[in-house]
Amino acid sequence: MLRHLEIRDMLIIAHLDLEFRDGLNVLTGETGAGKSILLDSLGFVLGWRGRAELVRKGAEQGEVTAVFDLPEGHPAHALLAEAGLPGGSELILRRVNTRDGRKTAFINDRRASGEVLRALSATLVELHGQQDDGGLLNERGHRALLDAFAGHDALLDATRAAWAERARAAKALRAAEAARDAIRAEEEFLRHAVGELDQLDPQPGEEARLDAERRLMQGAEKIRSDVARALSALGPEGAEGAMRDADRWLQGAADRAEGRLDAPLTSLERALIELGEAAQGVEDALDALSFDPHALDACEERLFAIRGLARKHGVLPDDLGGFAADLRARLAALDASEGDIAKLQKQVAEAGARFDAAATALSAARAEAATRLDAAMAQELAPLKMERAVFATSFSAGEPGPEGIDTVAFTVATNPGAPAGPLNKIASGGELSRFLLALKVVLSKGADALVMIFDEIDRGVGGATADAVGRRLATLAAGAQVLVVTHSPQVAARGGHHFRVQKSVSDGMTTSEVVALPPEARRDEIARMISGAEVTEAARAAADDLLRG
Known part of the structure; x- marks a missing residue:
């Protein structure tokens, strides 16, 4: 208020x-x-x-x-x-x-x-x-006015819920179809790329390992001869032989040296052990530096293939495996999309049927409410001296939406046999006022x-x-x-x-x-409205009659 x-x-x-x-x-x-x-x-x-x-x-x-x-x-x-x-x-x-x-x-x-x-x-x-263009004369609001008069909120809620369900299903279907079409547009590329990646099957860390092997093989020939000479110098013909001769000579003299050679012999034994380990390490290194010349070619070929695919797809070499998994997932989605789309199409159809049922029930309720509204309007128009006028609620098929499938418009015919039309097109100013008032009362x-x-x-x-x-x-x-x-x-x-x-x-x-x-001043004001500028006793008497009702 x-x-x-x-x-x-x-x-x-x-x-x-x-x-x-x-x-x-x-x-x-x-x-x-x-x-x-x-x-x-x-x-x-x-x-x-x-x-x-x-x-x-x-x-x-x-x-x-x-x-x-x-x-x-x-x-x-x-x-x-x-x-x-x-x-x-x-x-x-x-x-x-x-x-x-x-x-x-x-x-x-x-x-x-x-x-x-x-x-x-x-x-x-x-x-x-x-000139109530924004209110009762606005046809866009007539359906809501009829629904408010009918009071069928449960039917409206059911229709809105069914429409929302249908809209969600349709949105999911459109998204699935768009995703399928997007993948289908690059299907040839996906299948070719996955084939290349599956054939090469790059592993995480492989590029770094291959690069190290390649550099090792490239440098092996340069250092192998020095390593071989070093192994020869450490072996029986070199340091190892000389140290064993020294050990044998010292062992023969130790009994007569009164213990003076015990410590040197112990150190020599340790040195022989260390020398053996060093010689074994050099021999292992020499074996590692021995390779088939074709192995370098094979290493370089695979290394360059991995790097080439990485550049082609714009990813790091170690990420090629994950990239391949993504491409396979997209292909799997494409292969499964037809089945998924068929399910979604079924859901859309079922949701559409539920909406149609709810909207049809709402339309029937609106038709019944329209009959009651038209009858109520007839009762209101008669006291307003418009008993010959006809008010009718018209229905036509509208664009489906959350409030159903009906287009509703209030129409009037001011005289029997006259064509019906919109309120603001058919009624004169005074008639329009009374139609609006009757509508508002109803x-x-x-x-x-x-x-x-x-x-x-x-x-x-x-x-x-x-x-x-x-x-x-x-x-x-x-x-x-x-x-x-x-x-x-x-x-x-x-x-x-x-x-x-x-x-x-x-x-x-x-x-x-x-x-x-106050009451007396009100009486004079109504008398003024009756008689004009000069308020007469007759006007005051008429005002009294009106106030007594």
Whole structure:
């Protein structure tokens, strides 16, 4: 509920401080008094797009503050939480417009964007007028309105879930087909590359080992002769033979040397052991340096093959094995893709069938609800003096989507036998007002969380029809808060709370103000609406009749 509205320095409003209550709040006043400015100011604080120049002449900035009561469960609570804004049972919106055009919004005293403000306003206020293109006249919203009237949320949820399942299955199928097609485009390359890699079968660390062997073989011929000479020098014809002769000679002399040769003999034995080990190592090295000349060719051929494949595929030689495994996996995926795609196609078909079933059930429920809506509209149109008009909810096949397969449009025929058409194409201004009001009354179930504003929706009607409009607005306000800008005394008389918008001129400056009317002043205002500028006793008597209802 809109509880409080404060306006400072907006257009011709210097300062207004208004308290609203639930039920039917009516705003009246002469043409040009500033009623539209009041709505423009409310729209400004709600983030709606409107006039570019709003700041009152001579002021540095204009400011509007609106205070709403938020009951538990109101959808605004979720929006506030999502935006990280403070919540509570009271919502304070404030928006400032400077003279240079800069606009700043605050929600519960926290700086907020215009986007968040507009999202919140959609949960707070609903504006209706004769040019209500964004509301009931917008065919794109008729299906949602019919669903809200029908109350078949379970069917809608089932259809949305089935659509989401179908969409997921279709997405998985498209991804699998795209992956298959991408691999298929390079299948020839993959099979050739895998064949090369499998034939070569490079192993981790092999390139480094082959490189070391190649360098060893390349250098072996240069050092082999020196190693052979060294082995000969160490062997029986060289150092080993001389040391064994020395050992034999010393062993023969040791008995007569009184122990003096024991230590040298021990050292010599150790030296012979070390010499044998050295000779064996040199002999092993010589054997290693002995190779078949063809082995060098084979080593180089394999080394160059490994390096060539690594350069070709842009990987390190040690990574060729892993690269080959990746290519084999892609080929395996291609070979298995047809079976996987067939499974996914089956899943898509099954999900599609479930969606079709859910959408068909929803369509049947909509058709039944449309019959009830059309009947309810007929009952509402009769009191509005449009008993000859026909309201019909039309169906046509639409693009399948999360809300089903139906395109829904509200159509009217204003006279028997006349062709039906869209509301805003067929109905005149006064007829359109009454159609919109009847629709709002019928569709208002569950709308008590919204403040409904009707801007001169009774324009073009009078007498008994205006009275019927007033009664319908009062009915609508029984479970909600309704604000009505009206020139009709019959409508004004139905208000629970009456405000008059009036202009005054002081020191050459025109300002607009809004005053809450007590009973006697209200009587005079309705009398003015009946008779014009001069309020007569007859007009006051007529006002009394209207107020008694």
